Amino acid sequence: MHIKDRYPTRMRQHIEPFVRPDPVVYGGADASNAGPLTAGQLASFEENGFLFLDNFLSEREVDGFLDDLEGYSRDRSVLDREETVTEQHTDVIKSVFAIHNLSPRFERLGRDERLLGMAQQLLGSDAYIHQSRINNKPAFRGTGFNWHSDFETWHSEDGMPYPRCVSFSIALDDNTEFNGPLMLIPKSHKVFVPYTGETPPQNWTQSLKSQTVGVPRAGQLKELAQRGGGIVAPKGRRGSLLIFESNTLHASSNNLSPFPRRNLFFVLNSVENKLVAPYCGNRPRPEYLATRRDAVPLHSGMPSERQPVRAQGSFLKEPAAAQVPRQ
């Protein structure tokens, strides 16, 4: 048991949701001088818990990652990796974890100055890869996942002390309303919703298929959605980038479209927020789900020592206004 756990969860007794006691943007008021995100974008992230940037990767870069995935699906040594999750009873890849150790292309992306610049603005420090993967949600049968906060899991099961961590999702296919895009509850990152009930040992073997432990109650979700103005599901072309805060509630539906939905997903954690022992008391999850040993900063220079990367290209336009359903 940790002393003064600011985010108690997975307890037997019920704890009411509470306002998060820590900042959202750690880079400070003048962070917009230090990287590619504008003051408006930083304010929007602070307020809503996410940012959507269209046209982040070029068509050619996207095709490169799709070639990689195609290659993995024919490579027995990749299919047999513990880090590769396939659909039940098939060799159809669902996720390949820890691709930063597998793909030179991804390793380069992880050092992309635009990405690191944004992470440093948001985290106020250097960052390392907490988790990375390439996901495939196959046409017609790709399954979604229930509402949850990543930080709730990473805190309890991985020992991540604070929500000083951001997730990046890069679409490798157009996001449409039909292929199970990521849905978010705006502003939900400002509230921590403790889960009532202890964490089963090796919970991750179940939760990667279908999460139940950590999922907020329907009434809690409804209240947060009503406060936040509903649900949003950013749509955009392949190559678009969604950045979301580690505590933002998100979910996704099944893919019932005739096309796959593939994306790159990686999590950058502050080097000042490295993992400690899991707060739930269980043994740590595997390294490929939560980097512990190899928490190496992606950039050796601190933001103040670097040439600031300024706005360039269309990926820096303001995100579209949140879509609020008429309910």
Place this chain on the structure above:
Amino acid sequence: MHIKDRYPTRMRQHIEPFVRPDPVVYGGADASNAGPLTAGQLASFEENGFLFLDNFLSEREVDGFLDDLEGYSRDRSVLDREETVTEQHTDVIKSVFAIHNLSPRFERLGRDERLLGMAQQLLGSDAYIHQSRINNKPAFRGTGFNWHSDFETWHSEDGMPYPRCVSFSIALDDNTEFNGPLMLIPKSHKVFVPYTGETPPQNWTQSLKSQTVGVPRAGQLKELAQRGGGIVAPKGRRGSLLIFESNTLHASSNNLSPFPRRNLFFVLNSVENKLVAPYCGNRPRPEYLATRRDAVPLHSGMPSERQPVRAQGSFLKEPAAAQVPRQ
């Protein structure tokens, strides 16, 4: 075994999809003189296999049906009916079948001149209720259903001879992209996709929860979606009406929104298309899934003998253009 079954399906041997040998609109070229649907709407239904009409029921009428549903959920005698399907291990209603026998409000709706006029235009004859129900897809946990043609099931399991049958779905909640709205593949009604494999006895006890028998293969769905221009999911306010042809492929996703999705669903079959013995060779399904004994025409007069019901009110405006995803 029937002689000359024009829609062979559920056989052990594979049969390729084929173009439907029967008409879509049976009312003939001058049907637009005989009812509320315009020539343009009839042509659109013929071409796409569905029509979407916003503002069909008033807010007040919708509230009435929601009151009924609310009442059912507190009425032990309704909950205990065989025709009432609840979520597993709960009393939360998923569907109440055969509501035309239960609800005076629905019984009146089933005699609505606008509805009957449209049915008669499309079917070219009087119609009776083949199936009716009120559906509830609860917030956060309502489940969807896989792609299928209703006619494929009704033909094989209920003995419906031809696709001369239309379904009406009236939204009791706004349809949004988040609450699992009905999705359709435009133009798919023109092709019949035989299913390979025999029908298990009492298949309906499984298929009402999750349909697998009768579901086209992924490659077939993809080809039909590409031919038809993608997938559409008509959106509209509560009270909107979706009419779709019995062979139009449709599906729906889970409801991951904080709000329920409730609707009225009923099927009007031509009196010249009454059920015979099930083509799959099994025993008939229960009467509440497929009217057999009580196939009473909803209107005693044939269209030619009636006062034509002409366009009135905003529900007759042209449906929005099909939404084609950018894939």
